[in-house]
Amino acid sequence: MGPLLHSWILASVLAWFALLPQTPPQPLPQPTAADEVSLGQQLFAAARYEEAEPHFLAATRLAPNDAGAWNALGTARHAQKRWPAAIEAFDRARALVPNEPQLLVNLAICRFELHELEPSAALFTRALELAPAESRAHLFLARIAVLLGDDARAEREFAAATKAAAPDPLALLHQGIFFLQAKRLDEARQVLERLVVLDPNLPGGWLNLGLVLQKQGKKDEARPHLARFRELSELLVGEERLRMRVTALLKASNTDLEGGRLDAALKSALAARDLAPEAPIVHQFLAHIYQLQGRRADSQAAANKAKELENAANGGSAPR
Numbered sequence: 001m002g003p004l005l006h007s008w009i010l011a012s013v014l015a016w017f018a019l020l021p022q023t024p025p026q027p028l029p030q031p032t033a034a035d036e037v038s039l040g041q042q043l044f045a046a047a048r049y050e051e052a053e054p055h056f057l058a059a060t061r062l063a064p065n066d067a068g069a070w071n072a073l074g075t076a077r078h079a080q081k082r083w084p085a086a087i088e089a090f091d092r093a094r095a096l097v098p099n100e101p102q103l104l105v106n107l108a109i110c111r112f113e114l115h116e117l118e119p120s121a122a123l124f125t126r127a128l129e130l131a132p133a134e135s136r137a138h139l140f141l142a143r144i145a146v147l148l149g150d151d152a153r154a155e156r157e158f159a160a161a162t163k164a165a166a167p168d169p170l171a172l173l174h175q176g177i178f179f180l181q182a183k184r185l186d187e188a189r190q191v192l193e194r195l196v197v198l199d200p201n202l203p204g205g206w207l208n209l210g211l212v213l214q215k216q217g218k219k220d221e222a223r224p225h226l227a228r229f230r231e232l233s234e235l236l237v238g239e240e241r242l243r244m245r246v247t248a249l250l251k252a253s254n255t256d257l258e259g260g261r262l263d264a265a266l267k268s269a270l271a272a273r274d275l276a277p278e279a280p281i282v283h284q285f286l287a288h289i290y291q292l293q294g295r296r297a298d299s300q301a302a303a304n305k306a307k308e309l310e311n312a313a314n315g316g317s318a319p320r
Contacts, residue, residue, distance in 0.1 A: 033063035047267040049079040067096040079263035083110045101131035139171045169199035188212045201288040203232040246276045280309040
């Protein structure tokens with residue numbers, strides 16, 4: 001085919017296409033508030049709180065009267081420990097649903113973190129008026145009473161927080177520490193022994209139980225409990241700098257866990273896992289946090305990974 005004929009055919013084809021009716025480009029569908037919340041929730045579940053926040057913020061702009069979107073925004077900010085920004089979002093949600101107990105608890109926890117103890121206590125008290133079984137409110141009211149030096153109130157609130165058959169392990173931990181600091185060692189031991197049965201993977205339970213036994217002069221009984229604490233807390237990896245970084249992350253995770261800041265605890269634990277994926281203790285930490293968050297499938301997967309790594313380290317034989 002000669003160049004002139006080729007050019008003529010191309011021009012004819014282009015001319016034919018020019019005669020076709022032109023369909024204007026269709027605009028892409030815009031995400032709805034529900035879409036933004038869904039995307040934010042996926043990122044939040046992976047502890048990617050900074051990335052989740054803009055999606056929740058977009059949802060509030062698309063649906064400014066959606067209390068759930070404002071609550072999600074507050075939760076993302078809380079997970080980043082941005083307490084005033086979280087309060088701003090929770091306050092917007094509360095203006096829409098003023099009598100939602102969970103929302104009141106979320107707002108009260110942020111006030112507590114800012115050491116605004118009286119406003120925090122008022123919010124927890126209101127939450128209990130609406131939902132008397134809200135054990136976290138009793139736990140934080142007990143902690144507030146401790147900080148204010150009201151031991152009688154603290155004892156009553158701890159009792160209310162731990163009266164269930166399977167209470168929040170953190171309530172037992174703080175109650176045990178309260179009795180330990182008051183030198184009520186028999187009561188501290190009783191509470192902490194209950195704790196390590198209920199939650200054998202919480203390092204603070206073993207540590208404080210060991211300390212109680214030491215103060216009672218029972219050093220031989222204390223030794224295995226303190227050994228269990230070290231087993232749950234110490235990281236064994238080869239390179240010193242890496243070990244220090246991962247240990248710091250796990251300590252930060254445990255501090256947030258004991259303070260009830262589970263989302264922040266998860267972020268530190270995931271960062272530790274990314275640095276030392278071969279360390280069973282990191283996956284044990286993750287399994288424990290997921291368990292406290294109610295994420296059973298994720299908890300089981302992390303526990304299975306920890307067991308797999310432990311078995312590999314033992315030459316492939318499962319411990320009996």
